Each structure stands twice: as structure tokens, then as C-alpha cells.
Amino acid sequence: MNTSLRFTVKLLSFIGLGLTIFPSFLVFAQILSLAAYKHLMLIGTLIWLFTAPFWINQLKEKP
Amino acid sequence: MTKLQSSLKEQLNAVDEYERVPVPKAKVKGFKSFVGMVAGEHIAGTEFVIGPLFVLHGASAGDVFWGLLFGNILATLSWVLICAPVAVKTRLTIFYQLEKISGIGLVSLYNAINGLLFCVTAAAMIGVSASALGLLFDVEGPGLTDLYPTSLPWVFIIILIGIVIAVVATFGFDRVSKFANIFAPWMPLVFLACGIAMLPELGVTKFSDFWAVANEKIWTGIPVEGQTKYTFWHIIIFSWLCNSAMHIGLTDMSIYRYAKKAHYGLASAFGMFIGHFMAWLASGILCAVALQAGNDNPSPGQIAFMGAGIAGAICVVTAGWTTANPTIYRAGLAIQGLFPQLRRWKITLIVGLIATALACSPAIVSKLDQFLGFYALLASPVGAVVLVDVYLFPKFGLLSNLAELKKVTFNWAVLLSWICAVGGSYILYNYWQADFYFFMAIPGWCIAAISYPLFAYLQQNFIFKTINQ
Numbered sequence: 001m002n003t004s005l006r007f008t009v010k011l012l013s014f015i016g017l018g019l020t021i022f023p024s025f026l027v028f029a030q031i032l033s034l035a036a037y038k039h040l041m042l043i044g045t046l047i048w049l050f051t052a053p054f055w056i057n058q059l060k061e062k063p
Numbered sequence: 064m065t066k067l068q069s070s071l072k073e074q075l076n077a078v079d080e081y082e083r084v085p086v087p088k089a090k091v092k093g094f095k096s097f098v099g100m101v102a103g104e105h106i107a108g109t110e111f112v113i114g115p116l117f118v119l120h121g122a123s124a125g126d127v128f129w130g131l132l133f134g135n136i137l138a139t140l141s142w143v144l145i146c147a148p149v150a151v152k153t154r155l156t157i158f159y160q161l162e163k164i165s166g167i168g169l170v171s172l173y174n175a176i177n178g179l180l181f182c183v184t185a186a187a188m189i190g191v192s193a194s195a196l197g198l199l200f201d202v203e204g205p206g207l208t209d210l211y212p213t214s215l216p217w218v219f220i221i222i223l224i225g226i227v228i229a230v231v232a233t234f235g236f237d238r239v240s241k242f243a244n245i246f247a248p249w250m251p252l253v254f255l256a257c258g259i260a261m262l263p264e265l266g267v268t269k270f271s272d273f274w275a276v277a278n279e280k281i282w283t284g285i286p287v288e289g290q291t292k293y294t295f296w297h298i299i300i301f302s303w304l305c306n307s308a309m310h311i312g313l314t315d316m317s318i319y320r321y322a323k324k325a326h327y328g329l330a331s332a333f334g335m336f337i338g339h340f341m342a343w344l345a346s347g348i349l350c351a352v353a354l355q356a357g358n359d360n361p362s363p364g365q366i367a368f369m370g371a372g373i374a375g376a377i378c379v380v381t382a383g384w385t386t387a388n389p390t391i392y393r394a395g396l397a398i399q400g401l402f403p404q405l406r407r408w409k410i411t412l413i414v415g416l417i418a419t420a421l422a423c424s425p426a427i428v429s430k431l432d433q434f435l436g437f438y439a440l441l442a443s444p445v446g447a448v449v450l451v452d453v454y455l456f457p458k459f460g461l462l463s464n465l466a467e468l469k470k471v472t473f474n475w476a477v478l479l480s481w482i483c484a485v486g487g488s489y490i491l492y493n494y495w496q497a498d499f500y501f502f503m504a505i506p507g508w509c510i511a512a513i514s515y516p517l518f519a520y521l522q523q524n525f526i527f528k529t530i531n532q
Contacts, residue, residue: 028268049245
């Protein structure tokens with residue numbers, strides 16, 4: 001995987017993580033409904049699960 | 064045999080897990096490998112059971128917060144100061160180290176008990192995962208008291224989950240660790256999100272309201288009818304010793320023997336404070352919402368689905384996977400000690416299939432807490448024996464690894480101290496009428512740590528000398 005593609009995939013992964021957690025704060029602030037929060041969380045989950053495997057285990061550990 | 068089959072077999076045969084030799088320096092892992100693995104392992108679907116336990120047993124909010132804080136610090140210290148140093152010094156599994164100390168006869172008994180109990184634990188995780196997957200596909204699972212599965216689709220779900228877990232564990236520590244890494248950053252966020260999003264249902268709309276509502280509606284200090292009252296001491300002992308077999312019992316030597324340095328035991332803090340602090344608090348909040356809605360016995364799948372919808376159910380499935388994977392890996396290592404001539408991957412695959420078969424019987428799985436408690440009683444004294452043998456025997460002028468040196472198959476000093484410790488702690492358990500067997504893990508550990516050097520002194524200074532004369 002080249003550097004720019006890797007960066008894009010990583011960025012998508014972190015957007016996925018963001019969609020997993022941030023909507024809950026919006027529910028807490030009573031800005032978002034529970035149903036919408038659950039949909040956003042599912043989208044975030046799917047984005048993370050389909051992008052993270054492409055880079056997460058390829059980080060080289062320092063000796 | 065097709066090319067694919069032979070290539071797969073070659074790959075599996077090439078996986079060396081150093082079952083009977085120390086892990087070589089070149090194969091040790093960095094801190095990150097342990098963080099992902101322990102964070103994944105200690106965020107299990109069962110966190111959705113334990114968190115509610117404190118709510119149902121009427122612990123107060125202060126007891127829960129302080130109890131979990133101190134208990135998890137003690138658990139982390141047990142890994143850092145006891146388990147990881149022995150693992151890094153010997154670089155062996157507990158099973159092979161114990162064989163060198165106690166002889167093949169005694170270790171076979173220990174390995175058989177370990178293998179069986181790991182299978183039951185993994186089966187419980189498969190069952191929890193299946194309950195969530197069943198919820199997604201509208202397949203109703205059997206009740207907790209059913210001995211056999213109630214429908215074919217349920218068995219299919221169990222087999223599907225069991226195969227994934229068995230195959231991952233078969234490929235060894237590296238794959239188990241990499242599999243966990245994928246889910247480790249995401250799972251804690253699901254638990255955290257569930258807890259935060261459900262707070263308005265209890266009337267918390269500002270963080271400053273949280274403590275008052277926590278005392279009034281979540282951890283009220285009043286047990287649900289028919290449940291015993293939990294205090295600060297219950298919570299601290301629960302969170303410290305629920306994994307006692309792993310830390311003071313040293314079964315996590317299987318994992319930390321790969322650590323570059325002993326202080327990597329600190330990685331366990333990620334498992335403890337994410338899985339056994341934040342996740343238990345979040346699932347407690349979810350339980351309080353379920354109680355408020357009239358459901359006084361919610362399942363992990365129901366709680367997760369209520370808190371996060373389909374993402375919550377996926378979280379329970381993966382939480383079960385990431386806990387069952389290292390459990391089956393350990394079970395494979397334990398059973399391998401009984402059949403050293405068989406390849407580890409073949410044993411791990413068989414163990415995975417046994418756990419899958421056990422998961423089909425919810426009645427066995429529902430006894431998990433009793434199995435684990437009993438296991439902690441059996442394993443903790445063994446941890447004390449190994450620790451004393453590795454660190455203190457050279458200072459006392461006693462021989463370490465006696466069975467290996469003297470070609471003994473049954474080291475009676477180990478057996479006697481094990482019997483004294485298990486018997487003594489069981490008597491204390493009945494005397495104090497403790498809630499769980501594992502509450503007696505510390506007395507059992509101490510009895511073994513004191514009695515083993517005494518028996519070994521008698522054995523090495525009188526009996527062996529008499530025989531040699």
C-alpha cells in the first residue's frame with residue numbers, strides 16, 4: 001500500500017472511531033435522537049472494521 | 064491432498080510456540096502487542112454481566128468507584144510484580160515450568176484441570192457471542208437451564224463463532240495478538256458511548272448531576288430482592304481477584320514470556336481500567352436503565368442492543384471472540400503438556416472444537432462463575448509454588464526445578480503444599496461464608512508460599528540425603 005492510500009485508509013478508520021463515540025455526546029446534550037445515534041454508530045463501526053485491518057497490524061515495532 | 068491443504072499444513076507446522084523451550088530473544092514482542100491483546104481479552108461480553116451484578120447486589124456508588132479503583136490497581140500490580148517477572152526470567156509457560164518443579168505426573172493433573180476449565184471459559188464466551196448474533200438474526204437462544212440447544216439455527220451460529228475462534232487460536236500467539244489489535248481501539252469506545260448515551264434516560268443531562276443520580280438510581284446501596292448486599296470490600300476483592308488464576312496463579316506466563324521486559328506487565332492496566340473499570344461502570348448504567356424499563360434480568364446481548372443498537376450487538380460478538388481466542392490458545396498449551404508428541408496446532412484445533420461443542424449446552428456455561436472460582440482456588444497456590452521455587456529457593460540454599468534435576472515424576476512437596484493450600488482456603492471459604500471461591504485465592508496463595516519451602520526443606524535435607532546415604 002502506498003503512503004497516500006495508507007493515509008486515506010487510516011483517516012477513514014479514525015473517522016469511523018469518531019462516529020462510534022461522538023454521537024453519544026450529542027445524545028447526552030440532547031441534540032441527537034437515540035435512533036440516529038445508533039445508525040451513526042453502526043456506520044462508524046463498519047468503517048472501522050473494514051479499514052483498520054489494512055494498516056493496524058503493519059506498524060513496525062521499534063527493536 | 065490439494066496444494067492449498069498442504070500449504071496450510073506447512074504454515075501451521077511452521078508456527079513455533081516454544082512450548083518446551085524458552086522463547087528466544089529474537090521472538091520477544093514490544094509493549095504494544097500486549098496492550099492490544101489484554102485490552103481485547105479483558106473487554107469480554109461478560110462485562111455486560113458483571114457490571115450489572117454490582118447494581119443488583121446494592122453496592123453504593125462510592126463503594127463501586129473506590130473499590131474498582133483500588134482493586135484494579137492491585138490486580139495490575141499483581142501482574143507487574145509477580146507474573147511478568149517470573150515469565151520474563153524463565154521465558155517458559157507455567158505448564159513446562161511446573162513440570163520442571165513438580166514432575167510430569169503432577170503437572171499432568173494440573174494441565175488436565177486447566178485445559179478443561181479453559182474450554183468451559185471459552186465455551187461461555189462463544190455462548191455470549193452467539194446470544195448477540197442470535198439477536199441480530201432473530202434466532203432465539205436456549206434458556207440458561209437448558210442442557211441441549213433448542214434450535215438448529217442456534218447450533219449453526221455456535222459452530223460459526225467456534226470455528227472462527229479455533230482457527231485464529233490455532234495460528235498461535237502472533238495471530239491471536241493481531242486479531243485482538245483490530246478490535247481493541249473500537250470496543251472500549253462502544254462501551255463508553257453506551258454509558259454516555261443512556262445517561263439522559265436516568266435523568267442525567269449535565270455531568271455535575273451524575274454523582275447524585277448514580278447514588279439515587281444506579282448504585283443505590285439497596286440490593287434487588289433476593290440478592291445479598293455488596294460492600295466496598297466485595298468490590299475491591301472481586302476486581303482484584305477475579306483474574307487471580309492469571310496473575311498470582313501465573314497462567315499468564317504463557318503470554319508474558321514473550322515480553323521484552325518485566326514491566327510490560329503494566330499493559331494489564333489497559334485491560335483492567337478499560338474492561339474492569341470503565342466497561343463495568345457503563346454496563347452498570349445500562350442495567351439501571353433496563354431495571355427502570357421493567358427488565359430485571361437483562362442478557363448481555365439485550366443490554367448492548369439497548370445501548371448501541373446493531374453496533375452494540377457486534378461489540379458483544381467480537382468481545383466474546385477476543386476473550387475466547389487467548390483462552391483457547393492457553394488451553395492448547397495446557398493440553399499439549401499432556402500429549403507432547405502431538406503438534407500444538409492440532410491440539411488447539413481439537414480444544415476449539417470441544418469448546419464449541421460445550422457452548423451448545425447453556426447449562427454447563429451458566430455455571431461459569433463456579434468453575435472460575437474453583438479454578439482460582441486451584442491455580443493460585445501453584446503460582447506461589449512456582450514463584451518461590453524460581454526466586455527464593457536459590458536464596459534459601461534449596462534446589463530449584465527439583466523434578467527435572469532428580470528425575471522425579473511426582474514431587475510430593477508440591478503436592479502436599481497444594482493440598483494444604485486448597486484445603487485450608489476451602490475451610491476458610493466455608494468459615495467466612497464468602498460469596499465466591501476466588502475470594503480465598505490470597506489465603507490459598509499464602510499457605511502455599513509458606514508450606515512449600517518447609518516441605519521442600521524436609522524433602523531435600525532429610526529424605527533425599529537419607530536415600531543418597
